Amino acid sequence: xxxxxxxxxxxxxxxxxxxxxxxxxxxxxxSNIRHRDQQFKQLAxxxxxxxxxxxxxxxxxxxxxxxxxxxxxxxxxxxxAVTTAANKKGLSxxxxxxxxxxxxxxxxxxxDLKNQLGLPIPDRGLSVHEMISAILEVMEREDLYALxxxxxxxxxxxxxxxxxxxxxxxxxDVFKMSAKRxxxxxxxxxxxxxxxxxxxxxxxxxxxxxxxxxxxxxxxELYDILSDRVELAFYPGVVGEEVIDYIAHLxxxxxxxxxxxxxxxxxxxxxxxxxxxxxxxxxxxxxxxDHVRAVVAQEYPALIxxxxxxxxLPLHELLVLKAIAIALTVSETDYVTTGEVEEIYRKxxxxxxxxxxxxxxxxxxxIDLRQRGIIMTKSSVKGKRGRSTYIxxxxxxxxxxxxxxxxxxxxxxxxx
Ligand SMILES: Nc1ncnc2c1ncn2[C@@H]1O[C@H](COP(=O)(O)OP(=O)(O)O)[C@@H](O)[C@H]1O
Ligand SMILES: [Mg+2]
Numbered sequence: 001x002x003x004x005x006x007x008x009x010x011x012x013x014x015x016x017x018x019x020x021x022x023x024x025x026x027x028x029x030x031s032n033i034r035h036r037d038q039q040f041k042q043l044a045x046x047x048x049x050x051x052x053x054x055x056x057x058x059x060x061x062x063x064x065x066x067x068x069x070x071x072x073x074x075x076x077x078x079x080x081a082v083t084t085a086a087n088k089k090g091l092s093x094x095x096x097x098x099x100x101x102x103x104x105x106x107x108x109x110x111x112d113l114k115n116q117l118g119l120p121i122p123d124r125g126l127s128v129h130e131m132i133s134a135i136l137e138v139m140e141r142e143d144l145y146a147l148x149x150x151x152x153x154x155x156x157x158x159x160x161x162x163x164x165x166x167x168x169x170x171x172x173d174v175f176k177m178s179a180k181r182x183x184x185x186x187x188x189x190x191x192x193x194x195x196x197x198x199x200x201x202x203x204x205x206x207x208x209x210x211x212x213x214x215x216x217x218x219x220x221e222l223y224d225i226l227s228d229r230v231e232l233a234f235y236p237g238v239v240g241e242e243v244i245d246y247i248a249h250l251x252x253x254x255x256x257x258x259x260x261x262x263x264x265x266x267x268x269x270x271x272x273x274x275x276x277x278x279x280x281x282x283x284x285x286x287x288x289x290d291h292v293r294a295v296v297a298q299e300y301p302a303l304i305x306x307x308x309x310x311x312x313l314p315l316h317e318l319l320v321l322k323a324i325a326i327a328l329t330v331s332e333t334d335y336v337t338t339g340e341v342e343e344i345y346r347k348x349x350x351x352x353x354x355x356x357x358x359x360x361x362x363x364x365x366x367i368d369l370r371q372r373g374i375i376m377t378k379s380s381v382k383g384k385r386g387r388s389t390y391i392x393x394x395x396x397x398x399x400x401x402x403x404x405x406x407x408x409x410x411x412x413x414x415x416x
Contacts, residue, residue, distance in 0.1 A: 015279045017239075017272050017287060023232045024269040026262060027311065032228055033077050035221045036070055039063075042212045043078045047147065047183060051082070054091055054145055055179035058172050062207055063187045064195065065214025068260030071187045074214070075149045078185075082147055093145040100156040102312045106164040109150065110135060117146060128167070132175060139181045149185040157188070157198050169203050216259020219252025225261050226268055234272065239287045243271070246289055250296060270295040309372055310405060315412045316357050317365040319348050322405045324366075324375060324391055325398045335378070335390035338366065352413065366391065 022028060033040075046061045063071045079095035086093035096116040103112045107128045114121050114135050121134045139146070150156065150168070157165065167174055171182065188195050192211060196204045217225070223244055230239045247267050253259030271291040278284035278291075310318060323345035327336040342362055349356040357365075369375045378390050 058180035059183040061210040068262035069214035101152040104159040216253035219248040223248040
């Protein structure tokens, strides 16, 4: 007990630049969304009928833009605001946010929806159509409405069958109901032409009726987004304006960056971490431009994308990814074999009291990790004999990845 007290005490008294680091995590939803008034206005226009004539139409809108342009936070904040407004009017409207990189077929989307709405419908034993009918029936009976965001919808478009696409995109053409209780926001990355190329023209034009675009952020906009977050995350005076300005210019669309707010925040976060390290060693008491430069030098972009994805992977896929990272660290080579990875994976399972998945499943996880661009694979490696699948890794510093994976794995274990 004594040791734990001391541990906590020393952790608390350890010098740090952060008051609250968690507001810099990608999953944090800020209460103040900057420079998206235009988008909020457009959304309000599309979903107005939902509030003034509930059930009259199923409103649909496509939110489109590059990574880190605030699509997800805007959808969530809008969902929150609309629900509050509706509830004030005595309307039972709920907001559901479904990530299609996790739920990429109709069955899992509607199961997820049913769970988020808390409807008393069993998980198993129903076909998709039966599941949807059951959802509609309960909503009708209990007079419920829902605004549903299908985030990372490109995963669904890429992975789904034509039947599933039809079902999800033309929902009320399949389920003819007089009261339309579900409305949708589809969130996709990239440009409208990119999305249209993946859909038949009929479905495509249907989806393009209401489009809200998210342009990459300019440096001045990122400056505001960063400033807000600095105030919540750091002690006063620890991050100077010059640091915020520097990061904003590195990442601003009009100043040569890609206008990605997630990247800007990740750089700020990482610079803070470096400053913390220096602080413990008595070498710094604030975040400096050199901290920012050091972070940028480490090819951060690749890491940001990976860290963003890992939240949505199942526990055992994360364990396989961790095994890959460990195998690469231990062997100090560029590529390791699936055999080596599996051996470490089984050890990790043992440590966690998890029963390991079989060879085929592990292989499927590896293929999925490759498809997500997290790892690279090849079937032969110079200087190594025999045929096997060799696994390598992009630009991400392995120790940072392993540390982050541990956090996510711990949370996943707790949630089960
Ligand atoms: N306008 C904004 N105001 C405040 N924070 C923002 C804004 N836009 C993006 N962010 C932050 O930047 C990160 C990326 O935003 P996100 O909505 O996930 O982008 P996208 O979904 O377009 O990839 C998140 O941490 C989010 O909180
Ligand atoms: Mg997003």
